[in-house]
Amino acid sequence: MKKISSLVVGGLALVALGAQAGTLEDVKKRGVLSCGVSTGLAGFSQKDEKGNWSGLDVDVCRGVAAAVLGDASKVQYKPLTAKERFEALRSGEIDVLSRNTTWTHTRDTSLGLNFAGTIYYDGAGFMVRKAIGVKSATELDNANACIQAGTSTELAIADYFRENNMSYKAVTFDTSDQTRIGFESGRCDFLVSDQSQLYALRIGLNNPDGAVVLPEVISKEPLGPVVRQGDDEWFNIVKWVVNASIEGEFQGVTSANVDKLKKDGNPAQLRFLGTEGKLGENLGLSADWAYQVIKQVGNYAESFERNVGQDSPLKISRGLNAQWNKGGILYSPAMR
Amino acid sequence: MREFKPLPAQPAPVKTQGAVAWLRDNLFYSPVSSIVTLFFAYFFIKYSIAMFDWALLSADWTGTTEKDCTSEGACWVFIKAWSQQFFYGSYIESEIWRINLSILLLLAVIVMSFTLPKNIRLKVTIPAFLLLPFICIAILDGRILGLTHVKTDLWGGFSLNVLMAAASIIVAFPFSFLWSLGRRSDMAFIRSVSIIFIEFFRGVPVLSLFFMGSVMLPLFFAEGTNVDKLIRVWIVLIFFMSGYMAEVFRGGFQAIPRGQYEAADSLGLGYWQKILLILLPQVIKVSMPNILATFVMLFKNTTFLLIIGIPELVQTLQTALSNSYWLGGHTLEGYLFVFAVFWASCFSMSLLSSHIERKLDTDNRN
Numbered sequence: 165m166k167k168i169s170s171l172v173v174g175g176l177a178l179v180a181l182g183a184q185a186g187t188l189e190d191v192k193k194r195g196v197l198s199c200g201v202s203t204g205l206a207g208f209s210q211k212d213e214k215g216n217w218s219g220l221d222v223d224v225c226r227g228v229a230a231a232v233l234g235d236a237s238k239v240q241y242k243p244l245t246a247k248e249r250f251e252a253l254r255s256g257e258i259d260v261l262s263r264n265t266t267w268t269h270t271r272d273t274s275l276g277l278n279f280a281g282t283i284y285y286d287g288a289g290f291m292v293r294k295a296i297g298v299k300s301a302t303e304l305d306n307a308n309a310c311i312q313a314g315t316s317t318e319l320a321i322a323d324y325f326r327e328n329n330m331s332y333k334a335v336t337f338d339t340s341d342q343t344r345i346g347f348e349s350g351r352c353d354f355l356v357s358d359q360s361q362l363y364a365l366r367i368g369l370n371n372p373d374g375a376v377v378l379p380e381v382i383s384k385e386p387l388g389p390v391v392r393q394g395d396d397e398w399f400n401i402v403k404w405v406v407n408a409s410i411e412g413e414f415q416g417v418t419s420a421n422v423d424k425l426k427k428d429g430n431p432a433q434l435r436f437l438g439t440e441g442k443l444g445e446n447l448g449l450s451a452d453w454a455y456q457v458i459k460q461v462g463n464y465a466e467s468f469e470r471n472v473g474q475d476s477p478l479k480i481s482r483g484l485n486a487q488w489n490k491g492g493i494l495y496s497p498a499m500r
Numbered sequence: 501m502r503e504f505k506p507l508p509a510q511p512a513p514v515k516t517q518g519a520v521a522w523l524r525d526n527l528f529y530s531p532v533s534s535i536v537t538l539f540f541a542y543f544f545i546k547y548s549i550a551m552f553d554w555a556l557l558s559a560d561w562t563g564t565t566e567k568d569c570t571s572e573g574a575c576w577v578f579i580k581a582w583s584q585q586f587f588y589g590s591y592i593e594s595e596i597w598r599i600n601l602s603i604l605l606l607l608a609v610i611v612m613s614f615t616l617p618k619n620i621r622l623k624v625t626i627p628a629f630l631l632l633p634f635i636c637i638a639i640l641d642g643r644i645l646g647l648t649h650v651k652t653d654l655w656g657g658f659s660l661n662v663l664m665a666a667a668s669i670i671v672a673f674p675f676s677f678l679w680s681l682g683r684r685s686d687m688a689f690i691r692s693v694s695i696i697f698i699e700f701f702r703g704v705p706v707l708s709l710f711f712m713g714s715v716m717l718p719l720f721f722a723e724g725t726n727v728d729k730l731i732r733v734w735i736v737l738i739f740f741m742s743g744y745m746a747e748v749f750r751g752g753f754q755a756i757p758r759g760q761y762e763a764a765d766s767l768g769l770g771y772w773q774k775i776l777l778i779l780l781p782q783v784i785k786v787s788m789p790n791i792l793a794t795f796v797m798l799f800k801n802t803t804f805l806l807i808i809g810i811p812e813l814v815q816t817l818q819t820a821l822s823n824s825y826w827l828g829g830h831t832l833e834g835y836l837f838v839f840a841v842f843w844a845s846c847f848s849m850s851l852l853s854s855h856i857e858r859k860l861d862t863d864n865r866n
Contacts (some may be wrong), residue, residue, distance in 0.1 A: 215590025
């Protein structure tokens, strides 16, 4: 039975793969990038009252559109649920999937997909009430935990507590909103969820200042954009747009100074922004592709602070998502 | 000699009319009932005062951002700020008149269906109904009429619920009529195809059909064809509805007295003449309450579209709740608003349906 179903799935994936090649030409011909985002996740892909999309995931779509079409606004956003995201990508309904998708071995190897980098290193973390005075997760022995049922967090916390020879009592809820209400009404001592969500949940509390997020991150949840396997040209483009935004921050190129640096920057900056060299040509794009990304979307730091960092209500600190020379693990391969 | 002794006056009878009597008869007729009444009255008053205070007295009404919600009560600013999204989705702001026009057209055709003079009523309203979905789609899409093209990704909100429900039930109407005829047919092939179709779509949950439409269908289409997600779901809804309505119509056909069929046959009418001229008008009349009930069901089912990310009203609400600038926990206000909108629409539909029934029910009352 299992064999048959995997045959069917494999066959479907093959059909879908056969249908897709030359995404770059398709996008150029269409004049608009079709980008799969979530139906709403604070700071990552969210709609405002006017119907405009913004967020860290959305900025990947805008960056790719800026690099390929020269206009970050030429994006058609397709809100997708977690269940349909991969099928939407495989069937060609979307060109890029940028929907807080965790890069896992299984997904990368068995779904006919390629992950084009990581734009946010997430991981399960803890939120506790300030009043109980806990400073580290190791002090949480015998405590009650509010968890959303059926998430990978559930597995991560079980592993973590067993590893540290501690025990906890799980209080599970169906949705993340219910988890927040359970935490608020004192059903549990601490709340476990992905870090990026913890900050959003914290704002939803009646008294956000009464709760703190602990420093421990207990699982790996690298989130990044996904493309179809078998179209290396397109895979390269998305991968290097992600890298360009990280490299932009590393080289100190921002949307404010990009025009000036394009003319009189140092050699690395000139190469990066397309004044010299042929980075764009190798990708099949115009020479100023990276300039367009930085000019219209901003570098990684700008995008981060605007959507989830200090300039946003979420106020997530950079943590792992800082440059490698500033205590984080963001590292773009060499731009030359 | 016996003396006349008047009987002592009887006590006045217990009052059986008026407010006091009503209270005694219904709420305080025994000690237990009095206790129960007081118990419920206590909680009712306690919570309704709290609710009233939360929803009206200490609620925030003015402002445009989350920061304007300062009091303890409900934050109606949230609903106000998002109202355009809730009703029209992300539809281009300057083109919203097209949605309003479509909804007005729908209302106009509904009103026509019971106000026109009887002799032309069916002749005008049936074609009007059948053309309406396509006219609305042309108006909303805009390409055919030379208006700005608005892509279906931008359609959304409550107007999408209304138009999806209306467009699918109207298109499903003729199909379901044919399926119900097929099910009653003497030809074995047509009958079995109809039965399989009807029973499949009645026996499968609408949620799984939506998943089929959004996830499975695209994998079977030819290379490079991307049928719009909204159209795929629309087709699914039409199939689903025509399965249900076919059974409604079958009930209608069975309710028509045998004599009507025989009378039509003896007049020498052909099959289609018999169906269209003699039976259909009666069947529609008999089935009207069920048709409207099915429509209300379908209308509420359109909220299931959120499961595949179509931005209908409930999905829009969830998107709004997850915006990082509105994270103050407005779930309650949001869902109360959704309740109110759907309740108001469904209740007015049931008022309308009882009105239509009274209007149609001129002779069959025994």
